[in-house]
Amino acid sequence: MIVLLTSILAITLRAGTSLIYATIGEIYTERSGVLNLGLEGMMLVGAVSSFATVYYTGSLSLAVFVAMLTGVLLSSIHAFLSITMRANQVVSGLSITLFGTGFASFLGQRLGPESNGRYLIGLIGEKFTPIAIPGLSKIPLLGALFNQDLLTYIVYLIIPIAWFYMFKTKNGLNLRAVGENPQTADAMGIDVLKTRYLYTIIGGTLVAIGGAHLSLAYAPGWSENITGGRGWIVIALVIFSMWNPSRAIWGALLFGGINAVQFRLQASGTNIPASFLNMLPYLATIIALVVMTWLENFGKKVGAPAALATPYMRGEK
């Protein structure tokens, strides 16, 4: 039993890593008041570009770097459109997803070697493999935490840092002020537009690493739709974690865990409950959202940043 649970936990963490990266990224973006629905596209481009890089250079660190670069580029487009040009953020995010999905698929059929019909699909490259930490990985159950790949270990570090930065530093305070009440933040001398640019781009970078984890570690290689809707799940996870990086892990474990359990169910040949099981996290998210909003009506601050998805312009209310 313990062995089974340990293996489920290990798979859950592996499936959850990309989600945690992207969730923390999107939390930062949304906390500054920018809603980015382009995650699915950004994760796909991150996944395809990092796999192509590792295929040709064999360098995993370069691959992650290239993915980060694509994240910077795509989120800059979103930032420019939604912050400077004050475009509708829902439409802008969706167009990033549309473009990113198409572009990733395009690259996946063009960047491959001539011998494979220029396809990247079906190729094998370097990948992040689990590194067992001596001693720790032998602990029953919790050992699963210490038999993971490098990117997962890094995310263990990012979670507390992201939390500390957001809630215990001056920069974090400014970031939250910009998302809560940009007028006041502006009056306090915070550059609202610059802050939003910065965290939209930082967020996008993390999201792209999430994509890279898929093609470099979780499901090494490139396949169309490798994200399987993870970019949308992340939007739910952000709500679920109440815009707090330290809680990002719980939602990711929930979704990842349901994936892992479903994996077991499929292996045992039962297909019916799988879809209904998959539905639960989305229902839970809606309920969580309702409860949070309801609590806010009593003056408790738990929910979405007040200025989420609202462009800011000086002197305009």
Next chain:
Amino acid sequence: MRIIFEKRNTISKKAILLVPVFSFIVSLFLIGILLLIFKTNPFLTYASMYVGAFGTWMNFTETLVKAIPLMLTGIGVGLAFRLRFWNIGAEGQLVFGGVIATWVALFWSPFIPAWMVLPLAIIAGMIAGALWAGIPAVLKVSLNVDETLVSLMLNYVAIMIAQGLYYGPWRDPDGFGFPGTKLFPQIAWLPRFSGRAHYGLLFAVLIALIMWVILNRTKWGFELKMIGRNPRAASVMGVRIGSNIIIALLVSGAISGMAGVFEVTAISHRLQQGLSMGYGYTAIIVAWMAQLNPIASLFVAILMAGLLVGGDQVQMMMGLPAAMGLVLQGMILFPMLAGSLFTDFKLKVISNKEEAGV
């Protein structure tokens, strides 16, 4: 000297027309560069995309097949957006409409007169879509829950319900394990007029006209416009905002639900994987590009569908990825989004002198 944006008093008619045309040209140009990088002739690519989508009557009917759900969901989404209700749940409303229409087609048709099956399927599907859109509307109005997030989550719930059904209890026992229900009886098939293009087109055009009249020629349409422009002022004038939002969203969801009904009754004749092709998301773009105008949505839907079908065509003809269509769809939007600023604002250059004088 510096440049500022000044809000226009009225939206610029010239910008409304010029921005999309200019955006289209810019995106063709940018993708052209991308194609050149990959050693492909952009002119040839565009020509074969055009032929693939509009070149022959047969190809055009395929474009219509994809355009019909986009028209309907585009009109539906557009209605919600008019109220600044950011409903991104058209996908779920479409799917749930399809699911309920399937229920009628498969399980009711033996017990009701043949002529009633299709109308009943359509009505049931519309009610289903309306309910699906009603959930975020009621939550928004009563508790102020964010509608974007709720409607997005409901997409997944609808898709999972559909999956659970065609993988589970509704699965065709003679389907060799194929994930889908059994074929509908013929009485539940919506007729096609040419190729796979079906009479859902008539419904789409009719609804666009009706919506246009409602929005521009009725008191209710006027109220909706007021709410969209300035909710506070509308409220002062005695317009009831909450109930209007809920009613508008029920109508919006019903129209999207209808798109789902047509997908199952006219195209696949069963509920199966691939009912949700992302039409509901593309619909948002259709509605937005059409400036929320229902009649313009018809034409934008044909253009967007043409890009998808044209993308399939370049794959067959030139071995280029079909994703070209998606790339183009996304790319057109970037300059358009940037340009949308100019319909509401104008650039004003302020010289140093002027600034010193103030």
